[in-house]
Amino acid sequence: MSAPTSPVRTRPAPGAPAARAAGAPRPPRRRPWVRYTLRTGSLLAALGLWQLLTTLDINLWLRFAQFPSATDVAREFADRLGTGAYWQDLTDSLTRILTGFALAAVLGVAVGTAIARSPLVSDLLGPVLEVCRPIPAIALVPVAILMFPSNEQGIVFITFTAAFFPVMVSTRHAVRALAPVWEEAVLTMGGGRGRVLVSVVLPGALPGILGGLSVGIGVSWICVISAEMISGAYGVGYRTWQDYTIVDYPGVFVGMTTIGVLGWLTSTAVELAGRRLTRWLPRTETSGRPAPSRKEAATP
Template identity: 80%
Template sequence: MRYARITAAVLAALAGWQLLAQFRVNLWLRFSQFPTVAETAREFARRLGTATYWQDVSDSLTRIVGGFALAAVLGVAIGTALARSPVVSDLCGPLLEVLRPIPAIALVPVAILLFPSNEQGIVFITFTAAFFPVTVSTRHAVQALTPVWEEAVRTMGGGRWRVLRSVVLPGALPGILGGLSVGIGVSWICVISAEMISGEYGVGYRTWQDYTIVDYPGVFVGMATIGLLGRLTSTVVERLGRRLTRWLPRTERGPGASAGGRARWRTVRTTVGEPS
């Protein structure tokens, strides 16, 4: 039933778009210049067969992967240090709090001045967009850990690195993954904007070029591509997170939820003393 509802919602949205664009409806919202679903689909199919389209996709994905991977590593490390070390918190915390409200896309002029090429500047914008959500989520997740776990490891002779490896990172992992999920979405917003402003190739650059030459089907193809790529990368992050936290009890709420999964969760709840 869930698959049926999802399919029906998508088809209804596409049908509404087709009718509004086909009949050039102009009420408060104007659809007179919108391409229809059929026109967009034909342009999408045509571009799938061109090398330029796949080069744009490859360039955007490369920028996202490079910037996001760097943000994930540094964000987790710095967020953990901020939560665990008063010295790091005093030295770096105020500076990060001042920089955090600045939109990453506003740093485009800074990136142009700092880096010798546009490519490096766009990766920097992507990194900045993901860095702060990951850092803040990591810091809060580490601070929320119960001290009992750390005390138990220290009682058994564990040192600082053992506590970090066995208690801090595993315990904070769900919060860290939440920050990563937010970060990948914000990264896409900023990398597309940066490509529109100063990029050479990329989905954002191509979408803006289509707009300047009044190729509206091409604009909608770019939008659809951005949405699909964003969904793909978000799914990768979520699947990786579920694999890393497979030891956590969870309900099976996806479209493929099985009776066996629900039964296992009821068993866990009963075991810890909750009513089934």
Template identity: 80%
Template sequence: MLTPLFEAVRPIPAIALVPVAILLFPADEQGIVFITFAAAFFPIMVSTRHAVRALPTLWEDAVRTLGGGRRHVLWHVVLPGILPGVFGGLSVGMGVSWICVISAEMISGELGVGYRTWMSYTIVDYPAVIVGMLTIGLLGWLTSAAVELAGRRVTRWLPRAEEAS
């Protein structure tokens, strides 16, 4: 039911929501949270939707044949089956949300690494700009690594490439 609405809104770049965020949250950093959420939501939603559609119906049929109910199918087939897709979406969403949070901080923020980096640029403090860029890169790498680690721990049952060879 919501798919047409989501598909109409999805092509709008999250950073284009900055004016809307400023109007909705004029004196607060909540606008940056709104933009970051909007940036991460759609990659995660699309990846999860595709993961659910890619599940073999044979798995559900097998569990139902063995007497499993809807709740059992959901918890023991659907959720574990979509986890790789969900974590793929989380990984993409993390990258996109980092781009948007830094951009939003530069445009309308009063706090954060993006704001500090932009302020350093405006006062021509280029060493601080480089430090800001390195900090952004390090934080982005750490958060991506955290999502990857969480995904590997949650999907331990999946065969890994190094195990196959």
């Protein structure tokens, strides 16, 4: 009588996540209202701490005596919402950021794909772009003033430059990381280079492209506000700098809050658009959808 054989246990590869044991219950997911409550509570706690520090005039290593309180900023924010100048500044900044970001998204994807797919383009454009990439976009303000006939075009150029390089680099890496077997399959079935680009390259690189777009929109806001402070005539950045020069600190914090809210809204819009474009990708629990079980993943 042979001894019973024990199941073979395999050790997971280093760095690989531990697999869930068969039959083990899936970790409980937080309900949406719990997550929203936690997020709202964190914001309210930060505002409460701000109000407390400024009300008590805390002056330790950090000095809060000169800071406007949260209620002062809220009162100033409510007053400015009823003025036309505030909405004009907001519209100008949004127009600049969306124009520059749209140009950067189109050209960044096109140039990144061309560099990754063509050795000739990589040899011609790669060295020039790698030399220009480390230069901060805000350092191009003197160049924009010399090149463009108006400050408006110069600010859009700075915004475009800030977003272009993250999109281009992410696209280049994502395209180069694609497995060649899919391209070979399309070519074997008679597809041309255009078919490969549309059916394999762009869909396969889309997650990486979206990552570059998310980074690019955030960097664009940093640079457009800085450009408006230096050479703008309108916009949220320009108004924030003007409030600082006249020592209107509540107005400065209104500008900072507006920048933060606009940046959050535009980043969220890019993320939601990315989720809609990549609905075919598996979702993890942190993204709002449960990941497929091992049985489902093994099913062809």
